[in-house]
Amino acid sequence: MSKKDDLEELEQHQRKSQDAAAGSGRWLISYADFITLLLAFFIVMFSISQINKEKVEGFERSVNMAFGGKPPVVRVAPPQANEPFHHLPSPIPLVAVPPAIRSAILRQTQIMARMRSELRKALAPLIQAHEIHVIATPTGTRIRINADVLFKNGSARLQPKALAIVDAIGKILxxxxxxxxxxxxxxxxxxxxxxxxxNWYLSVARSLSVLNRFLLDGIRPDLLRATGYGPTHPAVPYSPKLINKALIENRRVTIFVQANTAVIMKTIDALVQRKIAFIRHNTRR
Known part of the structure; x- marks a missing residue:
């Protein structure tokens, strides 16, 4: 082997040694990145677990002044023993509902409850027979009536006995x-x-029959709307065990009475306008 070949072999050996050394240290870079990210994570977790008491109290004072100096509406929820991480202070301030909004919501809830009570009293025999259901929902009241109570099969004309039922509902509403x-x-x-x-035509015709009767009962036209859903949205699934029940109960008319959210929205709007006026007054100083 010549001297030139020896030099080339030596250079190749040195390059391999350098590459091996470089490769053996690459894991240190990944490890350092991981440790840095882990440290940053724990710093963030520690920082968000601390409450800035001065900022919370300042926010509380500003909200109180905006709503006319009422009792504090901001509180920091104390940790509960059965909650995750209960040993850490809660960083989340909970804002209570202002009294005016709470009063408006309570008023609407009471009115809706009184209406349901009157409906249940007037329709008691049919409710007991499971022909009519009066159901409270988060946004109002739903009255579900089996179609057999109102119509003959394949018809949208209200039966004579159904007129008294629809009129009883309409006069209350x-x-x-x-x-x-x-x-x-x-x-x-x-x-x-x-x-x-x-069935689309039939379902629309049935909803219109009830709506037209409500008009005769004195309900304002601008408060009414009618929709037909045909065979969609079944109340009972068409499973083999429930097929007979499904064919009967899916023929129905529902009357949904929506709570008067306009009153609540007006109350909220008044409070917002009051807050805006307060901010403008203080920024002019």
């Missing part, structure tokens, strides 16, 4: 002036007649 949605539903048994080419 007419005193409360809430928005009312009348929704008609059909089961999946197909219908093909000159008057009702499909």
């Amino acid at each position: 007419s005193r409360f002036h809430y928005p009312i949605a009348v929704d008609g539903y059909a089961n999946r048994v197909p219908i093909h007649t000159a008057r009702y080419p499909s």
